[in-house]
Amino acid sequence: MVRGRITAAIEGVEIPRPFDIEEFARRLGEHRGRPIHLFAVELPPANDVRGLWLATGTEDFVFHELGTSKLHQENTILHEFAHMLLDHRGNGHLDEEQARVFFPDLDPGAVRDVFGRSAYSSALEREAEFGAAVLWELVGRRLVPERRLDLASAAVVDRFDEVLGGTR
Incomplete structure (x- = not known):
């Protein structure tokens, strides 16, 4: 279900070769008209x-996040793209401290009030994680290179690699 929704959402978007996350963002934005x-x-x-x-x-x-590996940054971006492409809605998940980080020039209380205190549900987060894995596959890259794993297993291994700070 998620695979089909993601695939349909990016149908017609030319994947840059070699893959470049910023160019992919530009093309995806053009495709979406935003x-x-x-x-x-x-x-x-x-x-x-x-x-x-x-x-x-x-x-x-x-x-x-700036202070992490390029792989982790790209995975985070693709995770957020998955939220976007899966049309996830809801109040954000920022408290006042986080609001200061993302929006240093705005009143953190006002930002918190706009985003509320609720987060995406665990189900939506899992869906976005799977959506990011689907995007990795569709752009022709695997988070775990040179391994022959099914998509679900590769996503688990990749998550461990990400959490433990490994880079390949």
Whole structure:
């Protein structure tokens, strides 16, 4: 189900070869008729948010962690793209401290009030994780190169690699 929804959502988007996440974001934004802007931000080590998708009426903004590997950054971006492509909606998941990180020039209380205190449900987060894995496959890259694993197993191994800080 998720695979079909993601595949349909990017149908017609030419995948850049070699793959480049910024060029893919540009092409995906053109396809959707809404520019996508990527922003790398410094996140405190204790912060549990690694990425954020913010949709306005005309544009999409994807924030991701600056102080991590390129692989982790790309995975975070693809995870946020999956939320976008799967049309996940809901209140954000920022508290005041996180609001200061993502929006340093805005009143953190106001940002918190806009995003609320609820998070995406666990089911939507799992769906976005699977959606990111589908996107990795569709763009022709695997998070675990040179391994012949089914998609679900590869996603588990990749997550361990990401959490443990490994790079390949």
